[in-house]
Amino acid sequence: xxxxxxxxxxxxxxxxxxxxxxxxxxxxxxxxxxxxxxxxxxxxxxxxxxxxxxxxxxxxxxxxxxxxxxxxxxxxxxxxxxxxxxxxxxxxxxxxxxxxxxxxxxxxxxxxxxxxxxxxxxxxxxxxxxxxxxxxxxxxxxxxxxxxxxxxxxxxxxxxxxxxxxxxxxxxxxxxxxxxxxxxxxxxxxxxxxxxxxxxxxxxxxxxxxxxxxxxxxxxxxxxxxxxxxxxxxxxxxxxxxxxxxxxxxxxxxxxxxxxxxxxxxxx
Numbered sequence: 001x002x003x004x005x006x007x008x009x010x011x012x013x014x015x016x017x018x019x020x021x022x023x024x025x026x027x028x029x030x031x032x033x034x035x036x037x038x039x040x041x042x043x044x045x046x047x048x049x050x051x052x053x054x055x056x057x058x059x060x061x062x063x064x065x066x067x068x069x070x071x072x073x074x075x076x077x078x079x080x081x082x083x084x085x086x087x088x089x090x091x092x093x094x095x096x097x098x099x100x101x102x103x104x105x106x107x108x109x110x111x112x113x114x115x116x117x118x119x120x121x122x123x124x125x126x127x128x129x130x131x132x133x134x135x136x137x138x139x140x141x142x143x144x145x146x147x148x149x150x151x152x153x154x155x156x157x158x159x160x161x162x163x164x165x166x167x168x169x170x171x172x173x174x175x176x177x178x179x180x181x182x183x184x185x186x187x188x189x190x191x192x193x194x195x196x197x198x199x200x201x202x203x204x205x206x207x208x209x210x211x212x213x214x215x216x217x218x219x220x221x222x223x224x225x226x227x228x229x230x231x232x233x234x235x236x237x238x239x240x241x242x243x244x245x246x247x248x249x250x251x252x253x254x255x256x257x258x259x260x261x262x263x264x265x266x267x268x
Contacts, residue, residue, distance in 0.1 A: 008085050008107045009074050010200055011092040012036075013168075014114030015161050017124040018182045020089060021222075021232045022239065023114060024215050026193060027087065030205040034083035037215055037222055037232070042090035042097045044073050049100055071104035081218070085202060087112065093164025098173065109176045110200055113165060116182035119258035121158070122148050123246040128229045130249070135228030148254050162261070169267050179264060186241045212236045 012020060012035060024035035048070055051057060057066070078086050092098065092111050101109050126144055129137040137147045152158055168177045178199040185192045189209055197204045212234060214221060222232035246255060 007075070007078060007081070007083070009078070009105065010085060010087045011101075011109075011111040012087050012089040012114070013092045013111055013161060013164055013177075014180070015116055015118070015121050016157055016231070017121045018114040018116035019180070019185050020114050021215055022212075022234050023112075023180070023185070024087075024089070025212050025234055026189070026207050026209075026239075027196075028213075028215065028217070029207050032084040032202075033087065033205075034081055034085070034217055035087040035215075036089050036217065037220070039088045039090045041074060041077050041088050042092055042094065044077070045070060045097050045100050046094065048073065049096060067104070070100055071106075074105070085200070091160040091164045093166075093168040093173075093177070094160065095163075095167050098164075098167060098176075111168065111177040112196060112199070113168065113177050113179045113264075114182065114185075115165070115179055115264050117258065118158075118261050119246050119250060119255045120182070122151060122254065122258060123244075123249040124242075125151055126249040127242075127244060128231070132229040136226070137229075139228070144249070145251065145254060148250070165264060169264065179267065183241070186239055189239045209239045210237065212239070 012023070014020065024037070027033050027035045048066075051066055052063065057063060074088070078088075092101070093113070098109075125137065126147060129135050129147065137150065140150050141147055150156075167173060178196065180192055180196065190207060193207060194204055213236060214234065215232065224231050224233070250258075
């Protein structure tokens, strides 16, 4: 069967508070590209592929039909999106999901991974928690160490991304991902965007770094009310890093633990 590609599907993974929303806002200036918000597509694939081990298929092993469902999840989800290139944001390095991409994705697998020192990631969360009322971290605990433990809980948003990043750095997966360092991204934005275009193999685009918009796709924007703080709100008049010290928000023992986890620095 010959497939005619009307869209290409790429992926965005990596740590929260590492520039994902800023990256999406900038890339979405290009009319050919849609970088999504946090997406359910990876979870749809993960849940659906559990059926391969279900007793129903043991009894009547119609795996070819299930394969057809899995390979069409991404195209069906984005069928009505007008952009030529879709960059879906989620924990795409997860072993099971990546295995299914290798099996079913029509175009080449390319995953952009946003990274930032873990101590800066946690400090960014804690800073937001201390400057907003009635947010989910403060409601969990007023103790900073307990808040950090909560953020780092198993299969939470940070843990899933860390596991996925480790999987992407395995020898057999090298070449599937392109890592973008947050601080380099903020300081040399267009250069880092050009590297992403090179990685994706699509034409470069000159982005406006002075006039940005909040992420809005098909009239849908992030609603962070459930968190009680604006986790996905960006500065719209410039690309810049907020000026504060990690030490003002995290105790020394947490900072040291974080530094021992920044394994992606050793990927070269």
